[in-house]
Amino acid sequence: MTWIPGGTFRMGSADFYPEERPVHRVTVDGFRMDTRPVTVEEFRRFVKATGYVTVAERPLDPADYPDADPTLLVPGSLVFRRSAGPVDLRDYRNWWTYVPGACWRHPEGPGSDCRRRERHPVTHIAYEDAESYAAWAGKELPTEAEWEYAARGGLDGAVYAWGDEFAPDGQLMANTWQGHFPWQNLLTDGYEGTSPVGSFPPNGYGFYDLTGNVWEWTCDYFTPRHAAEAADACCAPRNPRVSSAESSGIAAGPGSHLQRKVIKGGSHLCAPDYCLRYRPAARQGEAIDSATCHLGFRCVIRGSPAAGR
Ligand SMILES: [Ca+2]
Numbered sequence: 001m002t003w004i005p006g007g008t009f010r011m012g013s014a015d016f017y018p019e020e021r022p023v024h025r026v027t028v029d030g031f032r033m034d035t036r037p038v039t040v041e042e043f044r045r046f047v048k049a050t051g052y053v054t055v056a057e058r059p060l061d062p063a064d065y066p067d068a069d070p071t072l073l074v075p076g077s078l079v080f081r082r083s084a085g086p087v088d089l090r091d092y093r094n095w096w097t098y099v100p101g102a103c104w105r106h107p108e109g110p111g112s113d114c115r116r117r118e119r120h121p122v123t124h125i126a127y128e129d130a131e132s133y134a135a136w137a138g139k140e141l142p143t144e145a146e147w148e149y150a151a152r153g154g155l156d157g158a159v160y161a162w163g164d165e166f167a168p169d170g171q172l173m174a175n176t177w178q179g180h181f182p183w184q185n186l187l188t189d190g191y192e193g194t195s196p197v198g199s200f201p202p203n204g205y206g207f208y209d210l211t212g213n214v215w216e217w218t219c220d221y222f223t224p225r226h227a228a229e230a231a232d233a234c235c236a237p238r239n240p241r242v243s244s245a246e247s248s249g250i251a252a253g254p255g256s257h258l259q260r261k262v263i264k265g266g267s268h269l270c271a272p273d274y275c276l277r278y279r280p281a282a283r284q285g286e287a288i289d290s291a292t293c294h295l296g297f298r299c300v301i302r303g304s305p306a307a308g309r
């Protein structure tokens with residue numbers, strides 16, 4: 001893990017998507033965060049020790065999915081499939097497929113495995129899975145403010161975790177998607193799908209893969225907008241959290257599975273012509289039971305540098 005001293009930073013961005021606004025100052029106390037996303041290998045250790053079964057591996061309760069085709073209510077997860085050519089980018093079904101049997105051990109479904117991906121970030125992780133791993137490890141999940149503060153690496157207000165230029169001197173700094181989504185992956189960064197953690201340069205605080213590779217869970221409920229800037233610079237909120245669905249300003253529908261938490265950092269599926277979310281300010285609300293092939297996590301330990309293990 002890597003320790004970050006507390007500080008005040010400008011959270012959000014005025015230049016991209018509406019949910020990133022407004023830019024507002026926030027203060028966070030020092031904390032330690034996993035230097036890399038949790039890997040398949042690490043997650044396997046947790047499952048071996050505890051017998052934990054992830055959300056994607058459990059049978060689904062039809063009561064939670066009144067509109068669903070019952071034959072689809074089998075354990076599984078969403079897997080990305082490259083389309084043969086350009087498709088309507090408004091319809092995610094053009095590239096997402098619910099695959100029975102897809103889970104962290106079988107990222108593309110039965111027949112696939114992680115044999116050569118033990119050092120890749122674990123995927124197909126729902127919120128509860130991330131939280132359970134964190135509790136087992138004596139850690140917690142980061143708040144959105146902590147995650148974004150870490151991702152900025154001390155470059156307050158910069159577009160990317162490494163500065164304002166996407167590819168400084170032509171070097172790609174994260175595993176994203178180059179080319180036209182979702183059919184043409186030019187692989188300029190060398191990776192289709194996930195990459196071994198630490199394959200790209202760390203940011204200014206020493207963290208790897210915060211940007212791209214896999215999206216990462218935070219413990220905050222998703223809000224369609226950020227809180228306003230404090231009227232007085234002295235009064236920037238300290239360690240802000242959105243700790244209930246009610247306070248997020250979005251009414252959760254019937255069934256708690258509709259609650260959404262903030263995920264950060266973008267993934268190997270973020271492409272310039274579709275989803276410019278490989279930036280610290282970018283955010284998305286993800287249903288807490290959602291587990292996909294581009295979603296993982298990392299943990300934090302709050303308190304003094306010596307706290308925890
Ligand atoms: Ca890539």
Ligand SMILES: [Ca+2]
Pocket residue numbers: 037209210211212213214215216264265266
């Ligand atoms: Ca990431």
Ligand SMILES: [Cu+2]
Pocket residue numbers: 266267269270271275276277
């Ligand atoms: Cu994206």
